[in-house]
Amino acid sequence: MKLAKTLVGALALTSGASAFAQSNVTLYGVLDEGINYVNNVQTAQSGAPNGRAGASQWMMASSVMQGTRWGLRGNEDLGGGYKAIFALESGFDVGTGKFQQGGTFFGRQAWVGLSSNTWGSLTFGRQYDSIVDSIGVMQAGSYGMGAFADHPGDIDNVADVERINNAIKYTSPNLRGLTLTGLYSLGGVAGSFGRNSIWSVGAHYDFSSLSMAAGYMHIQNPNQSFWGNNANGTTTGNNLGTVTGVQSNPIFGGFASARTLNILATAAQYTLGSFIVGGGYSNIRFEDLNYGPSGTLSLTNPFGYTGNAVFNNYNVYTAYWVGPALLLGASYNYLRGGAIDGKDSAAYQTINAGVDYFLSKRTDVYITGAYMKASGIDSTKQAAVPYIVTLTPSNTSSQVVARIGIRHKF
Numbered sequence: 284m285k286l287a288k289t290l291v292g293a294l295a296l297t298s299g300a301s302a303f304a305q306s307n308v309t310l311y312g313v314l315d316e317g318i319n320y321v322n323n324v325q326t327a328q329s330g331a332p333n334g335r336a337g338a339s340q341w342m343m344a345s346s347v348m349q350g351t352r353w354g355l356r357g358n359e360d361l362g363g364g365y366k367a368i369f370a371l372e373s374g375f376d377v378g379t380g381k382f383q384q385g386g387t388f389f390g391r392q393a394w395v396g397l398s399s400n401t402w403g404s405l406t407f408g409r410q411y412d413s414i415v416d417s418i419g420v421m422q423a424g425s426y427g428m429g430a431f432a433d434h435p436g437d438i439d440n441v442a443d444v445e446r447i448n449n450a451i452k453y454t455s456p457n458l459r460g461l462t463l464t465g466l467y468s469l470g471g472v473a474g475s476f477g478r479n480s481i482w483s484v485g486a487h488y489d490f491s492s493l494s495m496a497a498g499y500m501h502i503q504n505p506n507q508s509f510w511g512n513n514a515n516g517t518t519t520g521n522n523l524g525t526v527t528g529v530q531s532n533p534i535f536g537g538f539a540s541a542r543t544l545n546i547l548a549t550a551a552q553y554t555l556g557s558f559i560v561g562g563g564y565s566n567i568r569f570e571d572l573n574y575g576p577s578g579t580l581s582l583t584n585p586f587g588y589t590g591n592a593v594f595n596n597y598n599v600y601t602a603y604w605v606g607p608a609l610l611l612g613a614s615y616n617y618l619r620g621g622a623i624d625g626k627d628s629a630a631y632q633t634i635n636a637g638v639d640y641f642l643s644k645r646t647d648v649y650i651t652g653a654y655m656k657a658s659g660i661d662s663t664k665q666a667a668v669p670y671i672v673t674l675t676p677s678n679t680s681s682q683v684v685a686r687i688g689i690r691h692k693f
Contacts, residue, residue: 305359305360306357306358306359306360306367307357307358308355308356308357309355309356309357310353310354310355311353311354311355311356311692311693312351312352312353312354312692312693313349313350313351313352313690313691313692313693314351314377314690314691314692314693315345315346315347315348315349315350315351315377315688315689315690315691316343316344316345316351316377316378316688316689317343317344317347317348317649317686317687317688317689318341318342318343318344318686318687318688319340319341319342319343319344319347319674319684319685319686320339320340320341320684320685320686321339321340321342321674321675321682321683321684322339322682322683322684323337323338323339323677323678323679323681323682323683324337324338324339324340324674324675324676324677324678324682325337325529325530325668325675325676325677325678326338326529326678327528327529333527333528333665334527334528334529335528335529335678336678337677337678337679340675343378344378344673344686345375345376345377345378345383346374346376346383346430346673347429347430347431347651347673347686347688348429348430348639348647348649348651348688348690349429349690350374350383350391351374351375351376351377351383352372352373352374352375352391353372353373353375354370354371354372354373354391354392355369355370355371355372356369356370356371356372357369357370358398361397364399364400364401365397365398365399366397366398366399367395367396367397368395368396368397368398368404368406369394369395369396370392370393370394371389371392371393372389372391372392372393373388373389373390373391374390374391382514384446384513385513385514385515385516386513386514386515387513387514388514389409390409390446390513390514391446392408392409392410392411392446393408393409394406394407394408394409394410394450394452395407395408396408396452399456400456401456402456403453403454403455403456404452404453404454405451405452405453406451406452406454407450407451407452408449408450409446409447409448409449409450410446410447410450410452410466411443411446411447412440412443412446412447412450412466412481412483412485412498412500413452413464413465413466413483413484413485413498413499413500414439414440414441414483414485414498414499414500414546414548415440415441415443415498416454416464416485416487416498417462417464417485417486417487417496417497417498418441418485418487418496418498418548418550418563419487419496421494421496421550421551421552421561421563422441422442422550422561422563422598422600423561423598423600423612423614423616423635424442426559426600426602426610426612426637427602427610427611427612427637427638427639427649427651428600428612428613428614428635428636428637428651428653429637429649429651429686429688430442430671430672430673431635431651431652431653431671431672431673431684431686432600432612432614432616432633432635432637432651432653433671433672434565434596434598434616434618435534435596435616435618435631435633435655435669435670435671435672436532436534436535436670436672437672438534438535438565438567438594438596438618439546439548439565439567439596440500440546441548441550441563441565442672444672445509445510445512446512447466447468447481447483447509447512448468448508448512449468449469449471450466450467450468450481451466451467451468451469452464452465452466452467453465453466460488460489460490461486461487461488462486462487462488463484463485463486464484464485464486465482465483465484465485466481466482466483466484467480467481467482468480468481468482468508470503470504470508477503478503478504478576479503479504479507479508480503480508481500481501481502481503481508481509482500482501483498483499483500483501484498484499485497485498485499486498492553492554492555493551493552493553494551494552494553494554495549495550495551495552496549496550496551497547497548497549497550498546498547498548498549499545499546499547499548500544500545500546501543501544501545502543502544502545502546503542503543504541504542504543504574504576504577505523505539505541505543505544505569506521506522506523506539506540506541506577506578506583507522507576507577507578509544510522510523510539517578518578519578519579519582520578520579520582520583521536521539521578521582521583522539523535523536523538523539524536526585526662526663527585527663529675530663530668530670530676531675531676532670532676533661533662533663533665533667533668533670533676534618534621534629534631534661534662534667534670535567535569535592535594535621535662536662536663537584537585537586537588537661537662537663537664538569538572538588538592538621538662539577539578539582539583539584540572540573540574540577540578540580540583540584540588541569541570541571541572541574541577541592542570542571542572542574542577543568543570543571544567544568544569544570545566545567545568545570546565546566546567546568547565547566548563548564548565548566549563549564549565550562550563551563557603557604557605558601558602558603558604559601559602559603560599560600560601560602561599561600561601562597562598562599562600563596563597563598564595564596564597564598565594565595565596566593566594566595566596567593567594567595567596567620568591568592568593568594569591569592569593570591571590571591572584572588572589572590572591572592572623573587573588573589586663586664587624588623588624589624590623590624591623592620592621592622592623592662593620593621593622594618594619594620594621595618595619595620596616596617596618597616597617597618598614598615598616598617599614599615600612600613600614600615600635601613601614607641608640608641608642609638609639609640609641610637610638610639610640610641611637611638611639612635612636612637612638612639613634613635613636613637614633614634614635614636615632615633615634615635616631616632616633616635617630617631617632617633618630618631618633619631621659621660621661621662626660626664627659627660628659628660629657629658629659629660629661629662629667630657630658630659630667631655631656631657631667631669631670632655632656633653633654633655633656633669633671634653634654634655635651635652635653636651636652636653637649637650637651637652638650638651639651645691645692645693646689646690646691646692647689647690648687648688648689648690649686649687649688649689649690650685650686650687650688651685651686651688652683652684652685652686653671653683653684654681654682654683655669655670655671655677655681655682656669656680656681657669657677657680657681658680666680667680668680668682669681669682671684
């Protein structure tokens, strides 16, 4: 109740000021909820191999087709073509009301800045990186399949699972179809300007029916600066994911001690009438493992890795608008990598499909599903198992999920 009164008061003040400063504020949001069936998920079981077993699961879940959120977005006309702009956006779970993004209130976005039609925009705060900004909807999850079609574990952050704190970002105006962006995040470590810093650059180009994009991100001490920047992050432990018992990210959770993480991502998409086809490639490098400032090494590097762990991800997708209200989509993704210190690599193959029917411009119902097959040895030195974004990893080498859901935008 106290929060509601505060928000109402803030909106009232802003509305009153708009009469003098030509400003406006928009309240918006997305509600996405549904029921999942998963054929195999890890469950804790004393005495079982690795302390866990597998079981099927029925569950209600939020934020699969699109992240559930509410937000405030606004601008003030400063004259001369300039505007002050801001965004505050909070992610939450419809079924429980809990915050998402690691318990962070405005976990999705929180920034303020200036914009100009001539010079672009300069913004400051918690923001998306340049890979996310450049590739945007050029991925399978945007076409009726949702998070189940994200690259395994969202290893390259193309699906924007993680945000960047303390970031300064420049975005250019549209230059005859070309948009450029660059971001720098201050690490804030006294006596070490570069530690925990992040920078990224990206470009997006539209030409007729063809869109192309590329982005690059360099992250110093990713366990702290990237995966540990949420409210429940730890300064000593592993923020990439639990690697023992019931796991949360076996694909790359064992590489939390990397000094740097470098990601190169590319994408292309072609639209021909109602038909869409696209694809992309990403290279992901966890470099200089066993880095002391990553945290307590017995927790961030329990397997004693040294050197580099490299992954390559390939994906293709297609979508077809049967009519203005019905969208069909399908995709295939292949991820391979993680070989290090004599440990073999792992491979993950994912097939996705979805049907999305729009009851109106704001409300749609959908059915989506995925099948993932894993092989090799994962980052936890165990037989690789599937990890589909938003789900608990499987306890076997394959996993199937099916979902029926509803999404409403306001």
